[in-house]
Amino acid sequence: MHVKDDPATILVVGGDKSRYPAPAALKRLSPQVDLRLLKSEEELLASCRSRRPALLVLDLDGVGTPLGLIANVRAAELPVEPTIIMIGDDVLPHQRTTAVELGVLEVMERPETLAELQTRLLAHLRLRDRLIKAELAAAERNQRLTEAMELLKIAERRLLEQRPAPRDSRTTTEMIANASHELRTPLHAIIGFSELIRDAAHGAHTDPRYPEYAVDIHQAATHMLAIVDGTLDLARAEAGADPLDIRDIDIGRTVQDSARMLRQLAEGTGITLDIKVPDVPLRIRTDPEKVRQIVINLASNAIKFTPRGGRVTVEVAGLDDGGAVILVIRDTGVGIANQDIATAMKPFGQVRQPDKPHPKGTGLGLPLTRRFVEMLGGALNISSVPGQGTVVSVRLPPDAPGAATQ
Template sequence: MTRFRIKLTLTILGLISLVLLLMGMYFAKVLENSYLQSLHELLSRESKLIAQAVRFPDVFSNRTILEERVLQVAPSDEVRLTVIDKDGLVLYDNSTQANEMENHHDRPEFLAALNGDTGISRRYSVTLGHDMMYVAVPVMQGTEIVGAVRSAMSMKDITDTIHNMWYSLLTGLLVTLVVGSIVVSRISFSIIRPIEEITRVARNITQRQYESRVRIKAKDEIGQLAGAINFMASSLEQQMYEISENQQRLSGVLTNMTSGVIFISEQRRIMLVNPAVEKLLGTPGHEIVGKLHIEAGKSFGLSQYIDRCLDKSEKFREEVHIYYPEERVLDVNFAPYINFKGESRGVVVVLHDITDIRRLEKMRSDFVANVSHELRTPITSIKGFTETLLEGAMQDEETCRNFLQIISDESERLYRMIRDILDLSKIEQKRIPLHISQVHLQELIASTVAIINDQAQRKQLTIQLPGQESDISLMTDKDCLQQIVLNLLSNAVAYTPEGGSITILARHDEAEQQLKIQVIDTGIGIPEKDIPRIFERFYRVDKARSRDSGGTGLGLAIVKHLVENLHGQIRVESKEGRGTTFTVTLPLV
């Protein structure tokens, strides 16, 4: 505000100075013109008078008579008088010897006089050493111009008078500036001080110091402005408190929402995202905000729907697939943002991640389809062979026995399948209680291998048990652990060709307090594309061979859930045609 005060003071003083200078220049010019006009008239009369007196041939041609005649007509030497013939030769001059003067044929006033006009010129006189005004008139003898009479007078008095006027003007201007600066400074201070106070309060308000008030009690317009500022500060303080509270509530809601929220402006740039969107898009919020939605979202389908909502200002809901940073299925609601004027100024997008829901729906659908398919095969066999027996095949004892054996095998298979489904359902629902006890791992593996040994011998498979150093004890559920090992061994026997081998390893990791059990076979292996799905219900890599082995397709699903119930992990490594390794990791405590 000090700069404004100086600016105001300098402006007023500048205006005063400009007015005084313009007035001085005007009066100086008027005075100068008045002097010059008077001087011009005086010199013109003097020159014409002399020209009339010397126009006679006997006077103009005789220098002595010429000098006497001039002195008779103009005895005073205040005006310099010069008589010049038409060739520029000076015949007489009352200030200098005529014969010592140079030819005047090139003088502008002389040239004008030879043309019959009154010549006027202002210039510096080398002879006299100061500025002079020259006025020349022609000397006429009849109609012929025989020469010219020139009168001249010094302009020194005029110049001195103008210089004195300028000196007086500048002195007055200086005094005016000194007095004016004091007066203007006081006036500007009285004007600026309230403005500075109002500016201070306004600046404090911008820095959120809403309690600041203007301390001015004047009754004029400045006082009214101060009162308005105070009222505004009070109102703004209340409004900002309410806005802050609303922002806190909105921020809390957006931050804790599991659904993503995006606000896109009418310029198609992202203006707001919540943490859920950062998780869905795999990009921090500060890198998304301000970008075009098609650039930040990296999903053509999502951007297409946003543009549609922006262009048509309609509310709708769509299911969108995104593939970055990972494939997801989103249920997205698009709604135009309408401001208080009823104008569409952007789009609000709400994203719900329904990937797990769609995956569970697909798993349920696949499960129903697989159960139906798996149940249909044994039921069809039982129904077909039963109908065959009822139609007369019972008379042939051998055929009847074969059919009944098949019916018995299919019934057993159907029973195992239903039992596995029920067991899997109980395991998933945590309805099987865990009976924790001390388990000797080597004894448990040996007893499990004994159960599967007949099947292995029929296929001439070699089963290698862990050595004595693997006699590890742990606290766990014995039945669950045995079922895990049994299902993995059954799976290895089923998919290992005749003459192959199965190796069971057990290792104690003291650093991490974990037990690792590995079942390694030399079987047909699992293609890489099928590995992520082998723990799904009824999923089979080789469907025909799985059915021939008598498996239900639920063994690995049961193993996975049992391992999770024991707070462990299971992973698989396999190369097609070279065998498979299942690794189960369980905590020791």
């Protein structure tokens, strides 16, 4: 693996130099590529250690024992293991089979033109970069998952200390179990598709299915990151590690600015997004960032479950009982049965309908939103009719808990 912005070195052993692109010409075309034509097999291991090549090309025209050379490279425990390809005019079947078994990525019949050879070499470098980025992304997400699980354990310990009732312990244990379950699907996708690429299951990496696998890996890893981020947020809230920042705000302006962020999402799915706020400022003391997250979570959820041509309305108004406010999100979406609302409010509690596609998302948006509402001293209520739509109302007090001390 080469570091971004460092030259991607290609080492070529054997073969006629006239059959390869001139190093200077290749560098002008792709400045990050450094092509090195070695004079002998003896130079190979030393050059692999000093230059850490991304790609090693063994040309059968000039390499006496190519399979032995491959075995030596694999056994050398190099600091960076290069991608190996073989090029020849007439590659024997047993050479091809043994080379693949030794980890050669492609056994290539010599291209007819230098331009074709150059294109294929650069394609191998691009594929290698994609795989490296996918591996780094997966490693980063695994690290975030580890942090999430550790934070969940902290939350469990605090719950046991503060609320020792058996029900609290079971709730947190179920949350950890559900998090592990929900992460299995994207993890299996990442592992499975990366193994197909690693093992060249469909032959040479020029096969068009490999870039598709890279897309699948990226989507699975992105979904896993969303699960980890949501789990971390919920665990922080449950563990009391997410402090409030209480300020005097115009709730109407905050709601309007938050909902506007979703206009592009709504327009892209063919949904009308209406925002209704008072003409005059409606001031309360609360955490504006939590309000923003509440609005975005609820409104994006409404957009997600509303078919094309539908409508989502975000509205805020004052109440007569002591300055409290009510935030209402209405949609004309698929709705949800009353008996399923409790399930939807649980972490990872997605409602699956047999005649509908598997719902997209992590199943953490509603539980996290309810927790934010509770932190602000409010209450969240959901009413819904299947096939007609859903109304989510959030009542917030004029002064959030702790506001008087700010």
